[in-house]
Amino acid sequence: MPHMFIPGPVDVDPEVLQAQTQPMLPHRSREFEALYRQTVEKTRPIFGTNGRIYITASSGTGLQEAAVRNFTQTRILSCINGAFGKRWHTVATTNGKLAEALEFEWAVPVNPSVVAEAVRRGRYEAVTIVHNETSTGVQNPVQEIAAAVHEASPQTLVCVDAVSSLGGVEIEMDAWGIDFLLTSSQKCLALPPGLGLAAVSDRALEYATQVPHRGWYFDLLRLEKHRLKDSTPATPAVSLIYALDRQMDRILKEGLEKRFTRHRLLGIKVREWALGQGFGLYAPEGFQSNTVTTVINRHKLDVGALNAYLQNRGMRIANGYGPLKNETFRIAHMGETQADDIETLLTAINEFISKH
Numbered sequence: 227m228p229h230m231f232i233p234g235p236v237d238v239d240p241e242v243l244q245a246q247t248q249p250m251l252p253h254r255s256r257e258f259e260a261l262y263r264q265t266v267e268k269t270r271p272i273f274g275t276n277g278r279i280y281i282t283a284s285s286g287t288g289l290q291e292a293a294v295r296n297f298t299q300t301r302i303l304s305c306i307n308g309a310f311g312k313r314w315h316t317v318a319t320t321n322g323k324l325a326e327a328l329e330f331e332w333a334v335p336v337n338p339s340v341v342a343e344a345v346r347r348g349r350y351e352a353v354t355i356v357h358n359e360t361s362t363g364v365q366n367p368v369q370e371i372a373a374a375v376h377e378a379s380p381q382t383l384v385c386v387d388a389v390s391s392l393g394g395v396e397i398e399m400d401a402w403g404i405d406f407l408l409t410s411s412q413k414c415l416a417l418p419p420g421l422g423l424a425a426v427s428d429r430a431l432e433y434a435t436q437v438p439h440r441g442w443y444f445d446l447l448r449l450e451k452h453r454l455k456d457s458t459p460a461t462p463a464v465s466l467i468y469a470l471d472r473q474m475d476r477i478l479k480e481g482l483e484k485r486f487t488r489h490r491l492l493g494i495k496v497r498e499w500a501l502g503q504g505f506g507l508y509a510p511e512g513f514q515s516n517t518v519t520t521v522i523n524r525h526k527l528d529v530g531a532l533n534a535y536l537q538n539r540g541m542r543i544a545n546g547y548g549p550l551k552n553e554t555f556r557i558a559h560m561g562e563t564q565a566d567d568i569e570t571l572l573t574a575i576n577e578f579i580s581k582h
């Protein structure tokens with residue numbers, strides 16, 4: 227099996243791919259409702275919530291849009307320390323929302339005290355934060371940020387993008403006081419792209435009732451009305467839901483503790499290798515992602531040539547994101563990636579280095 231060490235889409239287990247080939251179901255049927263209900267229930271532990279979860283036929287960006295359309299009448303605060311925080315801000319402004327950008331250097335984690343200070347001054351309805359910045363490999367301290375926001379401005383909703391961490395890293399939505407938590411199917415959940423998943427707190431849903439022009443497709447109140455009937459407003463991606471149902475069985479069978487530990491050990495392994503080879507790490511100590519590592523390319527390797535070398539061996543890594551291209555490269559270690567897979571990859575990179 228080729229190994230995609232890129233931060234999504236990642237490899238999907240053949241059993242999960244196969245699950246998609248089951249016959250279609252009419253979505254307005256008891257069979258589909260039972261499938262939808264059981265699948266949603268299985269995802270609950272990865273969100274760390276007892277509350278509502280929606281599964282949408284969209285990628286994660288659709289759910290970034292859901293947050294800004296449902297929770298903003300006047301203005302929100304967008305925390306930005308990478309490309310996906312920036313995207314969420316752009317999603318807000320292109321929806322006509324007044325979104326203020328709270329920008330940090332890309333290699334610097336979002337600072338809870340700075341966010342608290344901003345929400346104290348600003349009376350924001352919501353704050354958007356990316357948990358794991360896939361563009362940089364910086365993991366933001368979401369638990370601390372949520373606590374700081376609650377203390378500074380209790381009514382402000384805390385919205386978190388966990389696209390490249392949910393299912394690979396512990397996140398406790400209810401315990402941490404997160405109001406909106408979104409992810410995509412193609413990262414740590416190791417599914418094909420095409421599903422968005424989001425959990426929404428009671429008070430966030432209540433807030434949405436006051437917000438006009440929520441649109442149709444991502445109107446949370448419409449999604450809720452249908453969720454209460456174990457269904458969706460529009461035609462769901464039935465095949466992908468079969469795949470999610472099967473993959474959640476596999477994830478729960480592995481056990482969340484074990485899964486999170488596996489990701490943590492993979493992160494340590496890649497970081498130790500990078501430092502051992504004389505590369506640098508882009509993310510600062512204590513904020514390094516356990517799902518994707520951004521390696522500072524101190525040896526000025528030709529990343530294109532490295533990737534061609536790896537692709538000849540059935541593997542693939544990612545170049546640095548946007549302005550970090552060639553200056554860095556990224557190794558993802560998420561989803562179903564095992565220690566042996568990383569070992570094989572790092573051995574091949576070592577071979578490339580020794581030949582160049």
Ligand code: PLP
Nearest residue numbers: 285286287310360387389390410
């Ligand atoms: N947020 C983060 C942190 C991401 O890594 C990505 C995609 O890589 C997105 C949002 C966008 O997700 P999608 O491509 O599923 O719309």
